[in-house]
Amino acid sequence: MRNITYVDGDATRPLIAKGRNAVIPHVVNSEGGWGGGTMFTGAVSRRWLAPEHEYREWYRRQVNWEMGAVQMVPVEPRIVVANMLCQVGYKSEQNPHPLRYPALVVAWQEVVQYAKEENADLHFPKLGTARAGGDWDTISEIILQNTPDDVGLTCYRFVHTR
Numbered sequence: 001m002r003n004i005t006y007v008d009g010d011a012t013r014p015l016i017a018k019g020r021n022a023v024i025p026h027v028v029n030s031e032g033g034w035g036g037g038t039m040f041t042g043a044v045s046r047r048w049l050a051p052e053h054e055y056r057e058w059y060r061r062q063v064n065w066e067m068g069a070v071q072m073v074p075v076e077p078r079i080v081v082a083n084m085l086c087q088v089g090y091k092s093e094q095n096p097h098p099l100r101y102p103a104l105v106v107a108w109q110e111v112v113q114y115a116k117e118e119n120a121d122l123h124f125p126k127l128g129t130a131r132a133g134g135d136w137d138t139i140s141e142i143i144l145q146n147t148p149d150d151v152g153l154t155c156y157r158f159v160h161t162r
Contacts, residue, residue, distance in 0.1 A: 002144050002153075003144070004143065004144065004154070004155050005155070006155050006157060007154060007155075008158075009156045009158070010043065010156060011123050011125045011155075011156035012024065012043050012046075012047040013047075014079065015154065016078055016121070017121060017152065019119070020078075020152070021118050021119055021121075022078060022079045022122075022123050023080050023082050023111060023114060023115045023118070023121070023123070024044075024080070024081045024082065024123050024124060025084055025111045025122060025127060026041065026044070026084065026125065026127050027086045027104070027128045027132050028055055028083045028084065028085055029085075029087040029089065029098065029131075029132075030067070030087065030088050032056065032059035032060070033090070034052045034056065039130060043158075044081060047075075048075040048081070050074075051073045051075065051083060054071060055083045058083070065085070067085060067103035068084075068100075068102070068103040068105075068107045069107070070110045072114060080118070082107075084107035084108070084111065084127075085103065086103040087128070087131075088100055090131065091132065091133045095133075096133055097132075098131075098132055099128045099132035099133055099134035101139075104128060105142055108147075109146055112147050112148070112151055116148070116150070116151060120151070122151060122152065122153050122154070124154070125158065126139070126157075
């Protein structure tokens with residue numbers, strides 16, 4: 001049976017298998033806002049400038065700006081960050097679940113196709129759960145149902161240290 005490997009660590013520092021590449025997919029919102037601080041987008045920005053810059057340009061231009069669209073951003077020779085547009089607005093009392101599951105399915109399928117073409121595995125946090133308000137059980141089921149066995153899946157549980 002297909003599974004996700006869970007490891008303690010930082011998804012911006014993926015454990016890349018020999019001879020493979022890494023794609024780091026994560027959810028971005030429709031409002032052009034890029035989270036910071038303790039959110040995964042903040043970790044991405046602390047490591048690389050390009051994903052946030054490219055996302056903001058994508059939002060400004062609004063070209064291919066639709067739910068389920070994906071923006072691939074190369075950040076290192078063997079690593080690409082995938083900005084997946086799957087969140088409408090921000091999490092609030094009026095919008096408790098801004099993650100759009102159908103958009104996540106479409107985006108994930110595109111990411112998987114790219115990973116297959118690039119001989120890459122997928123490395124990610126519990127994407128779509130925090131500010132996107134998604135349910136990890138539902139998200140992980142989407143991931144498992146839409147990823148073939150030849151693409152590795154590693155979910156990183158960030159460990160806070162002081």
